[in-house]
Each structure stands twice: as structure tokens, then as C-alpha cells.
Amino acid sequence: MEFLQAIGQYEFLQKALFTSVVVGMICGVIGSFIILRGMSLMGDAISHAVLPGVALSYAFGINFFVGAVITGVLTAVGIGYVSQNSRIKNDTAIGILFTSAFALGIIMITMLKSSTDLYHILFGNVLAVRPSDMWVTVGIGVVVIVTVYAFYKELLLTSFDPTIAAAYGLRNNLIHYLLMTLLTMVTVASLQTVGIVLVVAMLITPAATAYLLTDRLWVMIYLAAGFGMISAIVGLYFSFTYNLASGATIVMVATGLFLLAFLFSRKNGVVWKSLRARQKRVELSK
């Protein structure tokens, strides 16, 4: 109740809520493709790799969005290049490149700004969302949703069956880098809400929850977006009421939803599976 009153009262809280809901939604949408393509680690990598870009943007006084997208995409390209042109496997290439980008970012931020800023970038500070940040997030949200809608067929096909995609003359690489660009944008939008360190949870946990509940891609995307939004709202409530870091509470709610699906999903839930197995054994023993 207090939370609802506070929302009505404080503009900063309205902005925080609105921004986190948008972030929850687009993280779910992009996250669905990330987990289906087996790129969860890539999500973690890109989110860390935006740090030097953010630092550079501070240094040159430009919008942090620009720098973040540049270093994010550069890292994605670098990972692809290293894993395709050496015997280094993809996960190792990801590990090497994102940690070095992250380390570089930490050094740059510390040299340029105070450590409080670093703390906010790493862990998020949703209550300090400025109107301009909110509009950047909304803009990113629109771009992400329009792009996913427009290229839905291509995203589905390259994720499910890249060989047939290539036989149809589709460039798998182009779709991959399109997705990496969207991923970078979503990460940047999430910086203030959940912070760099926990972005990956917002990307993969709601999507993984949805994945356990359906056999249709579009349903999965809607569910993932829904779970992302619920996590944002409920998480912000806990954050506000108990004065906790918003990123952490949002992620904990998302994890709670995942656990429920993991245990009780009708088709894949651990509980129903073991019940069905037991029933079968009882039937046979009669």
C-alpha cells in the first residue's frame, strides 16, 4: 500500500518503475533468442564489455549509449574472429575478451570518475533515473520490438535451423550481428535498472522460465516479456520497501518465478514428472 502511495507521490519512483518495466520487457524478448541460440554467456560478455564504452563516453562528454554500443559490438566481432580463426573454442574466446574489456573499463572509469559512479554502473541505481535516461530506454525498447517483429521469421529460422536458413540464401552472420547490436542496446538500457553485473540474469532467467512453459516461440517471447515486467515491478517494491539494491531484488524475483516453473511446469516441471513416473509404477504394480 505504502508503495502504491509513494508511486503516486514521487515522480522519481514513477520514472524508476516505468523504466524498469520497459527494461524487463525488452530483456525478455531479446533473452528468448539469446538462450535458444545457446548464447547466454555471450549476453554476460556483452554486458560487461560495454563498460569501457561508458567510460569513453564520459571522457568525451557524449551520450554513454554511443560508446557502449561501439565497444559492445566490437567485442562481439572480436569474439567471433578469435573463435573462427584459431583453435580456441567459443566459450574461451568469450571469457578472454569480455574480462579484458571489463578490466580496461574499470581502469578507465577509476581514472576518470569517482568510485561511486563505478558502483552505480556495476549494480544499478534505478531511483536516480533521469528523464533523458528514461526516454533513451523507451527509444531502445521501440527499436528492439520493431526489429524483432520485422525480422521474426529470419530470427526464428537462423536460431532453429541455420543450415536451411543458408540454403534459403539468408545470411546467418548478418542476423547474428543484428542480434548482437540489439543485445548491446538492451544491456545499455538495463545499466541503471539492474547494473552491468546482473543484466545477464534479466536476459536469461525470464526467458528460461518461459522456455519451460511452452512449445511455441511467440508464446515464449510474450511470456518472457511478461515475467521480466513482473520481476521489475515486484522487485522494485521490495527494493523500495526494505531499502535494498533494486538490481538484486529484481533478479531475486525473476529467480523465484523460474523456480516455480522449474518445479511445477505442466510438461517439464520436476514435481509433475516424478508424480507421473510414480503413477505409472503404481499402475504397473497392481
Add this chain to the structure above:
Amino acid sequence: MKHAISVRELHVSYFGNEVVRDVSFSIEQGSMVGIIGPNGAGKSTLIKAMLGLIPSDKGDIRFYGKETNEVRKQIAYVPQRSQIDWTFPITVMDTVLIGTYPSVGLFKFPKKKEKAWALECLRKVGLEEFRNRQIGELSGGQQQRVFLARALAQKPELLLLDEPFVGIDVASEETIIHILKELQLEDKTIVVVHHDLSKANTYFDQLLLMNKELIKFGATHEVLNREVMSKAYAHQLQFLEKTEVHA
């Protein structure tokens, strides 16, 4: 007779290791051709190179006298079955619907007409009742029939199938062969990479025997004789002879 496929002096290698060496042949429209040869003979590689899925070092590939990219819509490809994610959230029906994507085009979605046609294709392979199942819940033979249905949904002039009968049940194999023969009657061209020599003579009019190089391309009975076959399977035969001596 019109040539559906003509391949001239095709060379393909993986990291400098030549897998397809100077292969040339032409396939007439309306024929059903089996590509046979020992393991590692470059059969799958040949098909992939024809589709431009892997780069070739040299050579000219034409479908109906045109370059591959100009006629992609008319060519349906059924790859080896193992290469996809079987837990992907997609139903049998939506998998078949993918076959209509090339004709639907960018920024558009399959509509009623496409859905009705996809269902029709699913009916042809006898899997209509499985349309709402997730793709991984089907048996190997059923999955292969779904991928044939997807190829049919594309309304192709030409079908390239890579080892379609590996690891599937007899009934599915018969269904697939039956459909392919029907397509042939409609003057479609069908090329199948094939493993099982015992059935090659009943399935195909023509065979292309290769072992990196093209050994012989001709009517099935001309290729399936001891003298020609031993050229392709020479190593295996030598191996057999050696083991016999040791035994």
C-alpha cells in the same frame, strides 16, 4: 532435354585438403539420381557446394542455366537430420510452415493460404495429426517426413536430400520414396545422397558414383557392376583382403 543441374570442373577443399576433385556432370530435368560412394567420398560436400553453403575453390554450378542465387526458391534442401536443436520451441506445423518463408518474403508473415498449404503437405507425409507436437517428440522417421513436408511446402522444382534414410523406420522410408517418385512424375528433379547400396537399384534411375573424383555417372545398372564399384571402394576392398589374409 533441359539440364536441371550442370556442374563443371568443381573443386572443393577443407583447409587445403581436397574433398571434391574436378567433378563435372549434368542432370536432366525429371530424373531421380542417387549419389553414392564410400564414407568421406565428398558426397555431402558436393551437395553443399552446389548450394553455395560451403565455398568451392573452382568450378561452375548452374541450375536451369542460372546461378544458384537466382533460383534458390526453386531448390529444396533436406540436410542430414542431426544438425538442429530438438528442444527448440517449435511445433511440427510451424516447422513445415518454414518452407513457405522464401515465397512469403521479408517483413511479411504466412497467412491462411500458406497455412492451408503447409497442412496439405503435412497430410501428404501422413503426419497431420501430429501438427501440434513439439518437433523433438517425434521419432526419427517422423522427423524426416516433417522435413520432407517442409521441402514440399516450398513448391520446389528440384530437391536435394542428404542421407534421408539414415536411422529411420521402414514405413517412413517407404513413404518418402513414394512421395519422391510422385514428384518425379510431375517432372521434378530429385538428387539423393545415399548410403545403402542394396536398395540403390530399386530407388534410382541413375547413379553418380564418386570417391573425391567422379567415377561414373550413368544408368543404375551401368554403375552397379563389380568393375565400376571396385574403383570407388578400392580401399575398403584392399582392407577386406588384408584382414582375410591375417585371419
